[in-house]
Amino acid sequence: MRTLLNILVKExxxxxxxxxxxxxxxxxxVIQLTIxxxxxxxxxxxxxxxxxxxxxxxxxxxxxxxxxxxxxxRLVANLDEQRxxxxxxxxxxxxxxxxxPAGHAADRAAGRSAxxxxxADGSDAMAGTxxxxxxxxxxxxxxxxxGLRLPVDLRPKVLYNPDLVSRNFMVPAVLxxxxxxxxxxxxxxxxxxxxxLGTMEQLLxxxxxxxxxxxxxxxxxxxxxxxxxxxAMPVVLFWFRVPLRGSLAVLALLTMPFMLCTLGLxxxxxxxxxxxxxxxxxxTFVFMLPQIYxxxxxxxxxxxxxxxQVVTYAxxxxxxxxxxxxxxxKGVGLEVLWPQGLAMLGLGLAILTLARxxxxxxxx
Amino acid sequence: MIRRVLAVAVKExxxxxxxxxxxxxxxAMPVVLLLIYGFALSFDVRDIRLAVVDQSRTRASREVIQAxxxxxxxxxxxxxxxxxxxxxLFDRGTAQAALVIxxxxxxxxxxxxxxxxxxxxxxxxxxTASTVLGYARQIVGSAAAALYDVELKPPVVARPLVWxxxxxxxxxxxxxxxxxxxxxxxxxIATALAVVREKERGTLESLRATPLxxxxxLVGKTAPYLLLASAAAAGSxxxxxxxxDVPVHGSIVWLGLVTVLFLAGGLGWGMFLSSLAExxxxxxxxxxxxxxxxxxxxxxxxxxxxSMPRALQVISHIVPARYFISALREIVLKGVGPEVWWNDAxxxxxxxxVVLVLATVRTVRSL
Numbered sequence: 001m002r003t004l005l006n007i008l009v010k011e012x013x014x015x016x017x018x019x020x021x022x023x024x025x026x027x028x029x030v031i032q033l034t035i036x037x038x039x040x041x042x043x044x045x046x047x048x049x050x051x052x053x054x055x056x057x058x059x060x061x062x063x064x065x066x067x068x069x070x071x072x073x074r075l076v077a078n079l080d081e082q083r084x085x086x087x088x089x090x091x092x093x094x095x096x097x098x099x100x101p102a103g104h105a106a107d108r109a110a111g112r113s114a115x116x117x118x119x120a121d122g123s124d125a126m127a128g129t130x131x132x133x134x135x136x137x138x139x140x141x142x143x144x145x146x147g148l149r150l151p152v153d154l155r156p157k158v159l160y161n162p163d164l165v166s167r168n169f170m171v172p173a174v175l176x177x178x179x180x181x182x183x184x185x186x187x188x189x190x191x192x193x194x195x196x197l198g199t200m201e202q203l204l205x206x207x208x209x210x211x212x213x214x215x216x217x218x219x220x221x222x223x224x225x226x227x228x229x230x231x232a233m234p235v236v237l238f239w240f241r242v243p244l245r246g247s248l249a250v251l252a253l254l255t256m257p258f259m260l261c262t263l264g265l266x267x268x269x270x271x272x273x274x275x276x277x278x279x280x281x282x283x284t285f286v287f288m289l290p291q292i293y294x295x296x297x298x299x300x301x302x303x304x305x306x307x308x309q310v311v312t313y314a315x316x317x318x319x320x321x322x323x324x325x326x327x328x329x330k331g332v333g334l335e336v337l338w339p340q341g342l343a344m345l346g347l348g349l350a351i352l353t354l355a356r357x358x359x360x361x362x363x364x
Numbered sequence: 365m366i367r368r369v370l371a372v373a374v375k376e377x378x379x380x381x382x383x384x385x386x387x388x389x390x391x392a393m394p395v396v397l398l399l400i401y402g403f404a405l406s407f408d409v410r411d412i413r414l415a416v417v418d419q420s421r422t423r424a425s426r427e428v429i430q431a432x433x434x435x436x437x438x439x440x441x442x443x444x445x446x447x448x449x450x451x452x453l454f455d456r457g458t459a460q461a462a463l464v465i466x467x468x469x470x471x472x473x474x475x476x477x478x479x480x481x482x483x484x485x486x487x488x489x490x491x492t493a494s495t496v497l498g499y500a501r502q503i504v505g506s507a508a509a510a511l512y513d514v515e516l517k518p519p520v521v522a523r524p525l526v527w528x529x530x531x532x533x534x535x536x537x538x539x540x541x542x543x544x545x546x547x548x549x550x551x552x553i554a555t556a557l558a559v560v561r562e563k564e565r566g567t568l569e570s571l572r573a574t575p576l577x578x579x580x581x582l583v584g585k586t587a588p589y590l591l592l593a594s595a596a597a598a599g600s601x602x603x604x605x606x607x608x609d610v611p612v613h614g615s616i617v618w619l620g621l622v623t624v625l626f627l628a629g630g631l632g633w634g635m636f637l638s639s640l641a642e643x644x645x646x647x648x649x650x651x652x653x654x655x656x657x658x659x660x661x662x663x664x665x666x667x668x669x670x671s672m673p674r675a676l677q678v679i680s681h682i683v684p685a686r687y688f689i690s691a692l693r694e695i696v697l698k699g700v701g702p703e704v705w706w707n708d709a710x711x712x713x714x715x716x717x718v719v720l721v722l723a724t725v726r727t728v729r730s731l
Contacts, residue, residue: 038673115523151512154482300407
């Protein structure tokens with residue numbers, strides 16, 4: 001126990017002397033979170049709309065106004081002939097084009113359904129899909145004001161994120177990603193640096209057991225991770241105003257097994273690489289990128305092919321993202337999130353065991 | 365001049381041949397990464413977990429449920445008699461949408477009265493939620509028409525047409541971006557290490573003794589990598605076409621031209637970093653950070669630039685992948701020519717020129 005404490009103190013002293021540590025601790029997470037939080041939004045706002053009104057009547061102008069008044073569309077062009085639509089969509093200046101054929105007012109006056117044409121740009125699949133569904137909504141409104149209602153009215157009730165703001169969904173996940181990158185990278189780089197400098201050898205000839213060395217090396221970085229979270233949390237809560245419906249205690253508790261995983265991965269990476277460059281390469285390509293893409297951070301897991309869905313069960317970030325979203329948006333506690341906690345704990349122990357075996361082999 | 369550039373290029377090629385691992389990684393890595401991530405990236409919502417609360421239990425209610433299940437978008441995960449257990453299903457994520465059919469639904473339909481259905485959905489993922497709601501509206505619309513046996517005559521109906529990507533499949537939109545992302549990262553890192561390696565080994569000194577000027581050295585060193593990166597690009601784009609059905613509607617020649625411009629910019633950026641850094645490690649870190657994050661976040665690959673705050677939109681103008689992705693989508697999906705994407709190509713040329721000048725200036729100083 002005393003030896004463990006000694007090595008802890010030594011590590012902390014060493015960490016404290018690193019001039020880069022303060023910016024890494026307090027500035028990096030805030031900057032990363034701010035930029036990522038703003039950039040990582042999948043909201044499609046104000047789809048660029050080109051209108052070709054061939055009818056030019058009060059009725060057709062009214063229809064156009066319905067589109068432009070709904071905050072979903074931004075009118076970018078008023079075209080005189082349908083052929084011009086090509087140019088606007090081809091160049092990407094418009095994402096959706098509405099054509100109102102001549103005879104629109106006459107059709108409506110006679111009580112016939114007047115047909116309009118909507119052309120969406122599918123090359124931006126997100127804007128295309130949403131643009132079409134917004135347009136459908138506008139047309140339903142038109143029907144509603146004309147006294148026409150579907151006999152069955154569908155009343156949607158949106159839970160957890162009623163205004164459908166993508167930021168509430170993305171920012172907690174960004175927090176998870178930053179925590180993972182920082183702890184994993186810092187740990188692996190620090191350990192490899194010792195190997196490169198040859199100071200690891202010196203540690204090994206002390207009477208310390210490899211287990212104690214590992215614990216002594218990892219605990220300081222767990223502290224670093226904790227500080228990162230604490231610095232980043234105010235940005236999440238007060239700057240991005242992501243609602244926190246659950247308890248911070250649950251979040252703190254479930255952060256521990258996640259850090260066990262990331263620190264373990266850092267250690268594992270360090271045992272797999274000889275130079276800091278290799279460590280960075282391995283942690284980026286073998287561990288980081290797959291975790292970002294396969295955690296459901298941006299791309300929902302349910303949309304993936306079956307085989308990939310199975311792989312995601314081995315991704316610690318997947319569980320932690322679920323935990324963060326659960327605590328922030330859904331306000332659930334351990335009664336719901338215990339399987340995620342257990343999974344991370346299991347993965348963490350497995351990773352650490354693996355890393356320890358590799359560490360031993362390295363020494364031997 | 366040309367002879368000296370060629371000489372450097374040949375020397376670099378020989379070196380690359382001896383270091384076959386790097387060469388292989390450069391060419392194979394993009395293809396492998398595309399193969400792995402191409403499948404994982406998708407916004408196409410499917411297998412929506414639907415809980416059904418049927419309090420009516422009539423023929424009409426069953427028809428509505430069938431309409432949902434037969435649409436192919438929904439899978440039923442729970443069949444309940446009352447809505448109370450829904451909370452738990454949503455909290456656990458077992459269900460992400462629920463259809464609640466009130467007790468008097470059957471009677472309303474039989475009596476041809478106006479009625480309502482409730483549709484509860486998990487809004488945490490706003491993007492998925494909007495899509496799911498759109499599906500539900502469509503399904504209920506057509507189911508209602510069938511149940512009441514009425515032909516609805518809304519005042520205005522839309523004839524929707526989707527150009528360039530009729531199925532609105534998100535992979536056609538994402539895979540070109542992924543190709544750009546992978547090529548950017550690999551090309552920057554490839555050259556970021558090239559000059560530094562010579563610095564570390566001290567062979568830059570011997571190059572200094574030759575009559576080479578900085579620009580000849582840079583062009584000569586970049587050329588072989590451009591060759592390799594072009595091969596990697598050709599492989600990735602072929603894979604995108606063969607495996608992910610990304611069509612090439614435009615001209616292959618233009619596609620090649622824009623790709624080479626983009627690669628030259630990426631390689632040039634790597635060269636510039638190489639001239640800044642003193643060790644391979646620093647070069648690698650700079651290369652990774654400056655290529656990966658901006659390309660992931662600010663290129664329009666995943667996140668629409670138009671939804672970002674003004675400041676980030678401005679910054680995105682110095683990210684070369686932004687122009688490449690835009691031109692790539694325009695060429696392969698829309699099949700349009702330079703009259704549309706000339707400004708993207710111009711921006712790529714400008715980026716390449718600026719980094720080449722920067723790298724030359726830096727190298728002159730260190731030579």
